[in-house]
Amino acid sequence: MLSPKAEKLIEQYLNLPFADIVSVRCPYYINTRAKQRAQLRVLIGKGLPEEIVEEAKIISLQYHQGLFDCEGRCLVPNLPNNKTTNPPAECLKKFLVDYGLGIDCSGFVSNVLRTHFEETRKIDIANKFYFVSLKNSIRYFICWLRPIENMSVRRYISDKNTKKINSVAEIAPGDLLIMLETGPQKNRNHIILITDNDGKTIKYAHARAWSMEGKYDHGVARGEIRLIKPGEPLLNQQWVELGTVNENNETYLEAKNAKIFEIRRIKF
Amino acid sequence: MMSCSPFSPELLQQTLLYVILAATGAFILAPLLVRLLLKFQITRRGEFDFTLHGGERLFKIGTPIMGGLLVIIVVTTITLLFNWERTYTYVPIGVMGISALLGAADDLLNIFGKRRRNRTLPMTLTLIRVHNKWYMRLWYILTLPWTIFERSTAAFGSHPGKGVLVHEKLLLQFLAGAVTAWWIYFKLGAQWHTLWIPFDGIISLGWWIIPLVIFLVMFTANAVNIADGLDGLAGGSLLITFAGLTIISWIEGRAAFTLLNATVLGALVSYTYFNIKPARFQMGDVGTLGLGALLAINVIAINKTILLPILGFIFYIEAFSVIFQVFFRRFLGRRLFKMSPLHHHLEFKGWSEERIVMRFWLIHLFFVIIAIWLSMK
Secondary structure: OHHHHHHHHHHHHHOOOOOOOOOOOOOEEEOOOOOOOOOHHHHEEEOOOOHHHHHHHHHHHHHOOOOOOOOOOHHHHHHHHHHOOOHHHHHHHHHHHHHHOOOOOHHHHHHHHHHHHHHHHOOOOOHHOOOOOOOHHHHHHHHHOOOOOHHOOOHHOOOOOEEEOHHHHEEEEHHHHEEEEEOHHHHEEEEEEEEEOOOOEEEEEEOOOOOHHHOOEEEEEEEEEEEOOOOHHHHEEEEEOEEEEEEOOOOHHHHHHEEEEEEEEEEE | OOOOOOHHHHHHHHHHHHHHHHHHHHHHHHHHHHHHHHHOOOOOOOOOOOOOOHHHHOOOOOOOOOOHHHHHHHHHHHHHEEEEEOOOHHHHHHHHHHHHHHHHHHHHHHHOOOOOOOOHHHHHHHHHHHOOOOHHHHHHOHHHHHHHHHHHOOOOOOOOOOOOHHHHHHHHHHHHHHHHHHHHHHHHHHHHEEEEEEEOOOOOOHHHHHHHHHHHHHHHHHHHHHHHOOOOOHHHHHHHHHHHHHHHHHHOOHHHHHHHHHHHHHHHHHHHHHHHOOOOOOOHHHHHHHHHHHHHHHHHOOOOHHHHHHHOOOHHHHHHHHHHHHHHHHHHHOOOOOOHHHHHHHHHHHOOHHHHHHHHHHHHHHHHOOOOOHHHH
């Protein structure tokens, strides 16, 4: 298992800490298209759950959306009829997606791992992280100022930061499944965090957007890999997520189609 | 009367007369101004209000803006008629006028202007490569430094899409600051090339006084502008500041500035009366930029430059809250305050408008008293 605080953080991503509305799952948001620079980390898919909630309240007040009052109380259940056709959690989720609030895969992994290592080993991985491929000193300075925002999937796969795990049996909580050049266009990278391994099932959590989930239903999710063929590679096992198995499971397909698929462990 | 002895009873009598005259004039003029602003629909609109918008704020929509005109008109008229000194008062009034004009243009364009296109640097670079007319490509190349300047200044402000853009505002404020610096350096004499510091200290700045004055005029004008976000906040705080400034100039025996500050004080008494929640009008950029510049120039002109951050304490705190917020946002990716300037953060924390304004007044008063005490050292 991950540390209690890290587990709690994952739960908060799965159920954002809005004061009076439950079951709002943190949506997936990646900054690739918007390309916002020098922006709040919560607006570029790297925020913590409480930052996402706080920003939602600020945006709602600033842009007159009326979802929260000045004290931060959620007004969704009291909204006019045209807005209450959906349950409050759905309304909020739609609002978060429309305003670009969410988390990307590496942001999710970095925040959870940071909490995990702070609790278990008293180290801040953001400070230990080696930022490879830095073009110039300005980029280095930016990475020093904003490490979490710059802990990308490509930097996680670097040997300076992680080491490769060759055997499925060695997988432990805190390990990472890294996929490079995957997706239909072979232009996406993805990272998954292992949360538990009892020898029969490997549990994981990640932030992702499956095509079958449409515009608003994506976000942080948990899944598991059932080790039905001991001794064989991970891709030969049974991947279960959202009630789907292997070929219907988009996470599995991404792993399968990735140019590089590796199991890695933080070195620090 | 350019100068007289410190603590002069004669000057005090005259000062009080100016306060009464300005307050009465402004009080009579205020209802007329409100009617005029309403007639021409120079009122606050909801669509460009990016501040908190709970139920408490809804009633502000439709409130006339540009109420600062009241102070500008009264101060200019009384000074022109009774306190016109070629050496001392014409430049402060002129600089206030330049800044107020800039503010008025911004206020009016925000209401009646068209949306202004704000081309990004990557867009301009793309146009340089792909525009099908060679002369346009040349134009974009030639104006590239200007575009870079325009884009780099955009980070310092929040632009609602209309009105004067940040780089235009900065240039005009630079002009106002430059006029002040020219006056201070070339017209007022060698005494103003030094920086007075409390407890008998003097630092000789030489020509460095020029950039310092330009910076202070620009910064203070914008600081007052930033503080104008709640009913009575900017007006009441300016009132306290100019009261302090009047006392300091009177103590120093600087007659022209004592009377000028007293005029502003009187006009602000009436302005604040109408600006207290629920406001009959709001100051607008015309008032904040004009009076902010005048505040800076008057403090510099009585050679108490070092006291400017204390005399304008609340304005500086508000301005720094914005600067720190921008720094945190751009460099660290986090918010320092829930919203900036500071008064919006406190609103977000649940403080009522009245609570914020009155506490800010009291804090400001405390620091102005400190400034008066320091000025005598």
